[in-house]
Amino acid sequence: MTIQTYGSYLKTEELLSLQQPQSDEPEHDEMLFIIIHQVYELWFKQQLHELELLREALLNDRIGTVNATFHRILRILKTMVAQIDVLETMTPVSFNSFRDRLDSASGFQSVQFREVELFLGHRRPAALAMAPKGSLERARLSARMAEPSLYEAFLRFLMLRGYEIPAAAVERDRTLPPVEDERVRAILVRIYKDDSHCRQVCEQMVDLDEGLQEWRYRHVKMVERTIGTKRGTGGSAGVEYLKSTLFASLFPDLWAIRAEL
Numbered sequence: 001m002t003i004q005t006y007g008s009y010l011k012t013e014e015l016l017s018l019q020q021p022q023s024d025e026p027e028h029d030e031m032l033f034i035i036i037h038q039v040y041e042l043w044f045k046q047q048l049h050e051l052e053l054l055r056e057a058l059l060n061d062r063i064g065t066v067n068a069t070f071h072r073i074l075r076i077l078k079t080m081v082a083q084i085d086v087l088e089t090m091t092p093v094s095f096n097s098f099r100d101r102l103d104s105a106s107g108f109q110s111v112q113f114r115e116v117e118l119f120l121g122h123r124r125p126a127a128l129a130m131a132p133k134g135s136l137e138r139a140r141l142s143a144r145m146a147e148p149s150l151y152e153a154f155l156r157f158l159m160l161r162g163y164e165i166p167a168a169a170v171e172r173d174r175t176l177p178p179v180e181d182e183r184v185r186a187i188l189v190r191i192y193k194d195d196s197h198c199r200q201v202c203e204q205m206v207d208l209d210e211g212l213q214e215w216r217y218r219h220v221k222m223v224e225r226t227i228g229t230k231r232g233t234g235g236s237a238g239v240e241y242l243k244s245t246l247f248a249s250l251f252p253d254l255w256a257i258r259a260e261l
Helices: 006-010 012-016 028-059 063-087 092-096 111-120 125-130 136-146 150-160 182-194 196-227 239-244 252-260
Strands: none
Touching: 006 012, 028 063, 028 092, 028 111, 028 150, 063 196, 092 196, 111 125, 111 136, 111 150, 111 196, 125 136, 150 182, 150 196, 182 196, 182 252, 196 252
16 A cells, blocks of 8 residues: 655645746746746636535525635635735846747636636636637636526525526526626615625625736736736737726626615
8 A cells, every 4th residue: 555645645746847947047037937827827726616616505505605615715816916926026127038938828828717707707709719729728618608607606596595586687698798787786785785694795706806806906017017018928918908807897786786885
């Protein structure tokens, strides 16, 4: 019988062999750049793992699991935002010393981050075009597009709690993002005034939306600080594209009701 060790259980040798700088010397800060982005991919994987549990808990009215899972997801988001502080210790000169080694690689191509976006409901046909036709990555994105989004699961949770959510709000084209619905807003206003348990879930949805916007904002400013208005790696639009993603609410009705409370 093989005895499990810390290293064998975590596959540390394999893990630590995955950081392979491409610059000639190599440039000192390339290691930091690689590790930070690999860690982000691990966090995206964990976030998807937690979001799947959260969706299942919402669809089965397991409110204790819902609250605990929201708590973890939000803590992970805070950690992801804090990692940008480390990345910002890299100066523009340091980054430009190895930037050309990225070739066509770009964070824009992170399939897992696109999966997170789709899971949360930020759905649009262009999301599929980020992966080649016939690829496993395209299949993963297509599967996410066809699944219930977190917002749909949230509305179905409210239905389980006895609220008459309009069928049109939940039985809709899953390839499209949520849209404002005044009937849903009226129910949400009632919840905020009279139902503390569901109100807590609503507020955690808002916390999640705000947390992702915070991460986007810090990411935009980090990129702007590092490359200014240059085009991004891989030919992406860089800062201008990233700015266009800011302040778009994932769950518009939960924000719209603020003026009605």
